Amino acid sequence: MMDWASESLAKVERTRADRMRQSFPAISDAEAEALIKKFHPDFSGMERTLKIGPNANAEKFPNELADLLEADSLLPKNFKPVVDVETDVLILGGGGAGVCTALGLEGSGLSVHLATKLRLGDANTVMAEGGIQAALGPDDSPRRHYADAFVGGHGQNDPGLLRILCEQGPASIRWLNQLGALFDANPDGTFRLRSGGGTSVARVLACRDYTGLEIMRVLKDAVLSGGTQILPNHSAVELLDDGQGRVTGAVLWHSDNGQLITVSARAVVLATGGSGQLRLQGYPTSNHMGATGDGLVLAYRQACHLIHLESFQYHPSGASYPEALVGQLVSESIRAAGAQLLNAAGERFINELTTRDVVASAIIREGVEHRGIQTPNGRHGVWLDTPMIEILKGEGTLASQFPGLIHRFKRYGIDPAQQPILVYPTLHYQNGGVKITAEGRTDRPGLWAAGEVTGGLHGTNRLMGNSLLDIIVFGRRAAESVRNDLPARGPVTLSALQQFREARPAGASGGTSPQLYPSASGLKFEVSGKPVVGQPDPATRPAPPASEPPDPFAKR
Amino acid sequence: MSDVSNNPLSGTDTVEIRIQGKTIKAKAGETIIHALWSAGLAQKIQTGCLGGVCGACTVTLRFPDDRPGGTDLACMRPVEDGMEIFPFPAEHIPPVAPVMNPDAGKLRAAFPTLDRCTKCDSCTIACPMSIPVMDSVLRMQKGEFQAVAEDFTTCIHCGLCRVVCEDKVKPHNMGLWVRRSLGMTRETPVLDQLLAMPADAQSDREWAYLLSTDPAERLKRARAFRDQGGPP
Numbered sequence: 001m002m003d004w005a006s007e008s009l010a011k012v013e014r015t016r017a018d019r020m021r022q023s024f025p026a027i028s029d030a031e032a033e034a035l036i037k038k039f040h041p042d043f044s045g046m047e048r049t050l051k052i053g054p055n056a057n058a059e060k061f062p063n064e065l066a067d068l069l070e071a072d073s074l075l076p077k078n079f080k081p082v083v084d085v086e087t088d089v090l091i092l093g094g095g096g097a098g099v100c101t102a103l104g105l106e107g108s109g110l111s112v113h114l115a116t117k118l119r120l121g122d123a124n125t126v127m128a129e130g131g132i133q134a135a136l137g138p139d140d141s142p143r144r145h146y147a148d149a150f151v152g153g154h155g156q157n158d159p160g161l162l163r164i165l166c167e168q169g170p171a172s173i174r175w176l177n178q179l180g181a182l183f184d185a186n187p188d189g190t191f192r193l194r195s196g197g198g199t200s201v202a203r204v205l206a207c208r209d210y211t212g213l214e215i216m217r218v219l220k221d222a223v224l225s226g227g228t229q230i231l232p233n234h235s236a237v238e239l240l241d242d243g244q245g246r247v248t249g250a251v252l253w254h255s256d257n258g259q260l261i262t263v264s265a266r267a268v269v270l271a272t273g274g275s276g277q278l279r280l281q282g283y284p285t286s287n288h289m290g291a292t293g294d295g296l297v298l299a300y301r302q303a304c305h306l307i308h309l310e311s312f313q314y315h316p317s318g319a320s321y322p323e324a325l326v327g328q329l330v331s332e333s334i335r336a337a338g339a340q341l342l343n344a345a346g347e348r349f350i351n352e353l354t355t356r357d358v359v360a361s362a363i364i365r366e367g368v369e370h371r372g373i374q375t376p377n378g379r380h381g382v383w384l385d386t387p388m389i390e391i392l393k394g395e396g397t398l399a400s401q402f403p404g405l406i407h408r409f410k411r412y413g414i415d416p417a418q419q420p421i422l423v424y425p426t427l428h429y430q431n432g433g434v435k436i437t438a439e440g441r442t443d444r445p446g447l448w449a450a451g452e453v454t455g456g457l458h459g460t461n462r463l464m465g466n467s468l469l470d471i472i473v474f475g476r477r478a479a480e481s482v483r484n485d486l487p488a489r490g491p492v493t494l495s496a497l498q499q500f501r502e503a504r505p506a507g508a509s510g511g512t513s514p515q516l517y518p519s520a521s522g523l524k525f526e527v528s529g530k531p532v533v534g535q536p537d538p539a540t541r542p543a544p545p546a547s548e549p550p551d552p553f554a555k556r
Numbered sequence: 557m558s559d560v561s562n563n564p565l566s567g568t569d570t571v572e573i574r575i576q577g578k579t580i581k582a583k584a585g586e587t588i589i590h591a592l593w594s595a596g597l598a599q600k601i602q603t604g605c606l607g608g609v610c611g612a613c614t615v616t617l618r619f620p621d622d623r624p625g626g627t628d629l630a631c632m633r634p635v636e637d638g639m640e641i642f643p644f645p646a647e648h649i650p651p652v653a654p655v656m657n658p659d660a661g662k663l664r665a666a667f668p669t670l671d672r673c674t675k676c677d678s679c680t681i682a683c684p685m686s687i688p689v690m691d692s693v694l695r696m697q698k699g700e701f702q703a704v705a706e707d708f709t710t711c712i713h714c715g716l717c718r719v720v721c722e723d724k725v726k727p728h729n730m731g732l733w734v735r736r737s738l739g740m741t742r743e744t745p746v747l748d749q750l751l752a753m754p755a756d757a758q759s760d761r762e763w764a765y766l767l768s769t770d771p772a773e774r775l776k777r778a779r780a781f782r783d784q785g786g787p788p
Contacts (some may be wrong), residue, residue, distance in 0.1 A: 180736025
């Protein structure tokens, strides 16, 4: 299947026996920093400062994101918000963070609407592969977890947020276990812990290489049994405020029928996720199709501070061949299990379990300095020597531990148990985002945020397994904070948007935002018809049944 | 090193595919979804993760010759010449609450259609994840739940196995019910013990060490803590 690379593949085979006996030295802090500065896309200079808003003339933002943050609203100039739906809590986003917030509000007696641009659960959470960190091992502690994440984040992490994350690790695993998530176990029944890049002890729990899928399908099943009213195919296009700086609702766009819906809420929780589909600098992405940074745009128009958005995570191992899989994630756990990274000559060039930003930079260096492999489609790649795992851990290990990897590549006639695969960095995670407090509050009362849309927690480089923990911990914390301190209902106005529009410089970009969809999809925001009224009240929905309705054909 | 002309998927070949009466050109090797995007037809198929795990973009396929059609995920399936594509969304159905200590009897009570399976194997054929669905339904009938949980490890809940079942068996819903029920029932004594441990003076000292107020000092201390597994 990869005959065009047979010469390089032969070198990989030839060097394998020797490589397997050799350990690769860890990179020094100074070398790592130099490598990142020279090769990491964050330092390519393709960024600029903003002209308006709370971050104006301060930090730099990637050009693509800066354009969206300064762009005009999608809403027509003459749009007047007239309330169609009243709810207590409006959650924007149907991935892990949004659903955890919804579950945290079960039993509160509050009406909860969850609006999601795609379907419930079609989010980056479901695509997470490698695992979730929690300090459960005998030599581990939340302090050690903290130290690893703080070093990995280059000391830029918000210490208060990070401490909460690490301290809540074990309790979050118990919560997931009680919901019925099945994590991989050791023969003695304890949770199996793996290493990840930058962890000093084995701390990553997993469900094979489908950990996000396992967590999301359990969360989704749980929330569908509860009282939350789900609004699929409803994109948030603007936040509403009371004219005094408090967020009081949102304007949604129903993509099935093109209608705009005004929602009045006492609390709005932003859980809109990341922005990989902005495809910064033309990089491929491992993200789902809705990851277009919408929440950043909405929060910024409400004058919320953004933090660390100069920093994005390029996952070292995105597939770079075959073309149909380009950008898709190849789990870091595969490196943790022993697969080495190799250049065209079959030589190692980095310790594979260094943090993601360093490994990605090292791979880019191999490409730039012509030591990598070029695919027939002109893409760079380096080998990930997956057959090593079969040799190290026994035949069949890949199929049993990494079924997702095998399943995806076998479609294209490539068996990773038999031959190495080609990988190259892929835009994976938005390290920064909306600034939040320990309770998940943004700068604006009435507006909370949780998950990938937020910034500060992970510093400027997130460790594997800390984003799945993030959505559980901070999704639930946002819910708790909302329950404890729910504001009264306020009027819905577009005051913040109006101020934003007035502040926009005359020569600002002619575009609009949020972007909603990848540009390549050609999907566009188009308004039609009148806003709908009278959404069903979740309070009047019947309780979930203990079983399905009886089978109508039972006595046939 | 590489010869582009040797590769059938080099990106220069085009194929013709059909969707809902429209014929469009697509690049060989690209997925159905990307072909639709390029043709401005993205709205034809509900799409989610683009990575084969959310189950949004289910389709049925047909070919003019005797190539087998069947069901698949449009985000994972490469286009082929002559392929005709039919969107085939499978709506969610309401979940059934999982239970502690599940057995076949409890599963039967929760899903009364369990025993209606006529062993036609449509579900297995429809599954885009190559799960042995029908065999697993037979295992469910016998209460072999560990094996069932294993079978459904890779289930993306696209719903295809359910919507193709003429007998209203709900394999993937039952698979999740089994997995969640087993998960809820799992005992975690080590974790429980860990959570029951009160905060001690040692952990307070460690936090005080790590949370130094000087930012430069903080990173230095985190490094030292990491290297030594604790404060010096």
